[in-house]
């Protein structure tokens with residue numbers, strides 16, 4: 070996993086609530102057996118019309134906006150557990166998703182793939198969304214060590230929560246498998262004395 | 266202070282706790298399928314890590330399988346490769362696989378309970394969010410991502426922070442024609458799609474106590490639709506009766522010993538939940554959804570509510586519905602009875618009972634897709650298939666099918682489908698398709714009438 074410490078970038082505003090993982094990557098693209106290339110189809114049915122032409126109304130197709138931070142509406146990543154959603158978002162080039170609420174499984178999947186979910190208050194999100202929409206050149210700074218997200222050259226900033234263990238993993242680029250394998254003996258001992 | 270059912274099962278599976286961090290939770294049973302496992306197998310192979318406990322894994326092919334001509338080679342090349350890869354991975358790692366055509370094949374959340382793999386008091390995971398279904402047995406069961414599938418392969422454990430606890434109680438007597446699907450659609454319509462996020466939910470009250478195991482599975486299945494990682498119902502005689510005698514259930518004295526343990530699992534009377542809701546059974550009516558998330562549900566007799574939120578409006582625009590509109594008499598051309606929510610034998614009995622002696626409307630394409638090979642056989646043996654045939658319904662072969670439309674079973678652009686599945690997201694059943702979630706009874710009635718009708722009027 071890639072390490073994550075701080076990031077300064079512009080952002081792409083996705084002003085939609087309840088974005089589910091079926092929208093992030095539709096099921097018909099889940100037939101691949103490796104992790105790569107899902108970025109081509111991220112938000113596929115919003116980015117393209119059914120006849121394959123580009124939907125110029127959709128924000129990812131708006132050349133005004135760029136950057137590796139996605140600012141999304143409330144309750145992001147609900148629905149299916151497909152990790153392909155996190156792969157698609159990272160493969161497209163995002164490193165951070167900001168929302169006021171993340172679905173559990175999506176959050177876990179993101180963290181397991183070096184994609185940082187930054188959960189902010191509704192008020193902060195709405196302020197942030199407005200600034201990014203109205204000024205595409207707005208730069209955001211995400212500092213994982215300090216757990217702060219801020220708008221560069223402005224007073225707007227907020228602290229965000231992250232599980233201490235997950236934070237260490239992100240900063241060092243470790244994953245859970247390493248940790249679990251190092252604890253094999255303990256797991257075997259548990260198996261030997263299971264009470265149920 | 267007493268413990269909840271969830272606490273008892275969780276606590277008995279904690280291997281250790283990391284200071285200021287998550288716990289190592291032991292996983293008893295791991296279910297896998299073709300879509301979310303290949304990358305996990307690859308990862309292990311790349312890192313040279315063996316599968317730790319292959320005999321605690323059960324595999325099936327379901328998401329990507331055709332529902333016609335299962336005896337013939339699969340036409341779609343990518344689908345075929347994905348299934349071949351699953352077979353190869355299982356063989357290489359000595360994992361039991363019930364592949365396409367096997368008498369135990371089926372949707373992972375239908376076949377595992379049928380085989381007695383699912384039991385009270387265990388922990389169970391699968392790379393699929395509807396793993397919550399198995400909580401109906403009083404197990405802790407939840408969906409995981411592919412990285413976690415790899416973790417369980419490698420260690421039979423996961424690193425997790427214990428979720429908070431939530432209890433939804435429903436007491437009273439359900440009205441005629443109100444099915445378990447209506448109960449859970451009602452709960453989600455009241456609580457919203459993220460009320461359960463961060464929580465594990467227990468369903469309590471006489472409504473769930475009186476339900477069959479099939480009904481309880483329908484309810485727990487949709488826990489994820491309110492954001493909860495899982496749902497649970499306390500195991501009781503109904504549970505023990507269901508498990509008894511199944512292929513992988515404990516037998517004889519071993520079974521009795523287990524039952525004695527399972528009886529200790531229900532929530533203690535002095536246990537506290539972080540959040541509680543309760544509803545009256547009498548308030549629930551047959552339900553239907555009108556939007557693009559499962560929380561957008563109304564009683565079938567109600568009209569679409571007013572909401573100024575832009576996401577709400579976007580959703581109605583997608584569905585081509587208007588505020589204040591009633592769905593009664595909406596012409597419907599597609600009906601799907603299937604998915605891990607409603608594809609068990611009881612669901613087909615309900616449908617057959619309604620359909621018997623009637624005919625499917627000419628405008629309707631109706632797909633009946635059993636959840637497993639065993640359900641399919643039972644449908645034929647109980648004579649339900651001949652009822653469906655006579656009425657003009659098509660019984661297909663088991664799989665996820667039009668629930669997520671990964672195979673050829675897709676609803677065309679712009680068409681409505683009254684579906685017994687669990688998700689009405691944009692394009693879930695095919696690009697541009699519009700899903701209306703309902704019970705198997707409402708779905709059957711829609712297919713017969715060719716439009717949505719107020720089923721409650723017909724029954725009273």
Ligand code: SF4
Pocket residue numbers: 327328372373374393395604605606664665668669686687
């Ligand atoms: S039936 Fe639908 S919801 Fe259930 S496992 Fe299959 S795709 Fe998922």
